[in-house]
Amino acid sequence: MGPQEIKPGIYWVGVVDWNLRNFHGYSQTYQGTTYNAYLVLDEKITLFDTVAWKYREEFMCQIAQVVEPEKIDQIVVHHVEPDHAGSLPYVVERTRPQAIYASRMGDKFIRGRFTSQDWPLEVVENGQQISLGKRSAQFAETRMLHWPDSMVSFIPEEKLLISQDAFGQNIASSERFDDWISWPELKKEMAHYFANIILPYSARVPKALKAIQSLGWDIQMIAPDHGLILQNHVADAVAAYQEFAAQKPEKKAVVFYDTMWQSTEKIAEALASGLTAQGISVKLYHLKNWHHSDVMAQVWNAAAVVAGSPTHNNNVMPLVADMLTYMQGLRPKNKLGLAFGSYGWSGESPGIISRWLEQIGAEQPLNPFGVQHVPGHDTYRELVRTAEALARHIEDKVRQAGTG
Numbered sequence: 065m066g067p068q069e070i071k072p073g074i075y076w077v078g079v080v081d082w083n084l085r086n087f088h089g090y091s092q093t094y095q096g097t098t099y100n101a102y103l104v105l106d107e108k109i110t111l112f113d114t115v116a117w118k119y120r121e122e123f124m125c126q127i128a129q130v131v132e133p134e135k136i137d138q139i140v141v142h143h144v145e146p147d148h149a150g151s152l153p154y155v156v157e158r159t160r161p162q163a164i165y166a167s168r169m170g171d172k173f174i175r176g177r178f179t180s181q182d183w184p185l186e187v188v189e190n191g192q193q194i195s196l197g198k199r200s201a202q203f204a205e206t207r208m209l210h211w212p213d214s215m216v217s218f219i220p221e222e223k224l225l226i227s228q229d230a231f232g233q234n235i236a237s238s239e240r241f242d243d244w245i246s247w248p249e250l251k252k253e254m255a256h257y258f259a260n261i262i263l264p265y266s267a268r269v270p271k272a273l274k275a276i277q278s279l280g281w282d283i284q285m286i287a288p289d290h291g292l293i294l295q296n297h298v299a300d301a302v303a304a305y306q307e308f309a310a311q312k313p314e315k316k317a318v319v320f321y322d323t324m325w326q327s328t329e330k331i332a333e334a335l336a337s338g339l340t341a342q343g344i345s346v347k348l349y350h351l352k353n354w355h356h357s358d359v360m361a362q363v364w365n366a367a368a369v370v371a372g373s374p375t376h377n378n379n380v381m382p383l384v385a386d387m388l389t390y391m392q393g394l395r396p397k398n399k400l401g402l403a404f405g406s407y408g409w410s411g412e413s414p415g416i417i418s419r420w421l422e423q424i425g426a427e428q429p430l431n432p433f434g435v436q437h438v439p440g441h442d443t444y445r446e447l448v449r450t451a452e453a454l455a456r457h458i459e460d461k462v463r464q465a466g467t468g
């Protein structure tokens with residue numbers, strides 16, 4: 065994809081990574097991604113972000129189609145993660161800019177990650193403005209969204225927010241804007257991204273949005289560092305971020321499990337069926353068939369997490385431990401939990417899962433459900449009663465949260 069003018073004199077000069085499936089080593093992307101960077105032609109030619117190292121030469125070609133790279137005067141580094149700053153040493157070497165702007169933490173990270181002694185680094189503070197010539201760029205720190213160095217830029221003359229990872233989505237496409245995709249599909253990708261990258265810092269999202277509001281920015285276009293540029297769905301995206309961050313529980317349960325000889329699977333299916341019969345929306349995941357990031361993409365607004373494993377060597381199955389470890393790090397809020405599992409003789413797994421759910425902060429109004437050998441008719445009846453009880457707790461939780 066060649067460069068694209070997104071505003072008069074402002075160009076997308078990123079690259080499209082069509083075939084990426086493993087995003088950042090822990091999240092799955094089914095539609096690849098893009099590494100977006102933006103070039104503003106003004107009295108000071110300014111580059112906002114770079115791309116992953118492996119695309120450095122393609123990136124330079126992108127820039128060269130707009131302006132000779134050596135003419136770049138200044139670079140803004142919003143975030144030092146390698147997918148955006150990986151090419152920075154290459155770009156600095158080629159362009160020798162007069163200034164490289166970053167947040168205070170960004171400055172530290174640049175100095176820590178790169179051999180940058182002779183780079184013209186300049187720290188910018190929250191609310192600070194720099195001149196590009198006819199235009200200006202104002203900065204807001206978005207600390208921990210999702211790294212300590214994160215910041216965003218606003219170009220008021222164009223009402224353009226360059227939002228770094230915020231509002232990003234993993235969508236590789238020949239289109240640059242959000243006018244070819246339905247809002248539900250775009251929101252789904254945005255939610256997947258949020259749930260796997262930004263969720264632990266949810267509490268900071270409304271504060272960051274409020275801080276941006278207090279700077280009086282009139283945002284009409286959001287250009288993130290991944291995926292599509294938002295011009296039709298700016299207000300929708302801001303509302304969606306408020307919604308994702310609030311993690312209000314809905315009448316929804318996420319059931320995940322692994323299984324050896326299908327007893328735990330039968331329990332999972334019986335619980336899912338019992339919850340469905342009570343009007344609860346259920347997402348069921350056999351972890352051998354699903355990536356942990358896909359499960360998390362459904363957890364953020366679920367009222368209940370129902371997790372199961374057979375007892376294997378006095379422990380849980382590895383994929384269940386993986387899922388619970390991953391979930392624990394992402395710190396979802398407002399969850400009910402229920403642990404279950406089958407066993408042959410020792411039966412530790414439901415208790416182990418229950419302790420994990422406790423560490424995640426999930427309330428567990430019902431006892432862990434262990435089944436020895438194979439579930440029979442009596443067990444199925446008990447599972448139906450358990451599902452009915454859990455459904456009542458879900459209803460209560462949703463009512464209390466005001467989402468029912």
Ligand code: FEO
Pocket residue numbers: 143145147148210229289290
């Ligand atoms: Fe897209 Fe946090 O890097």
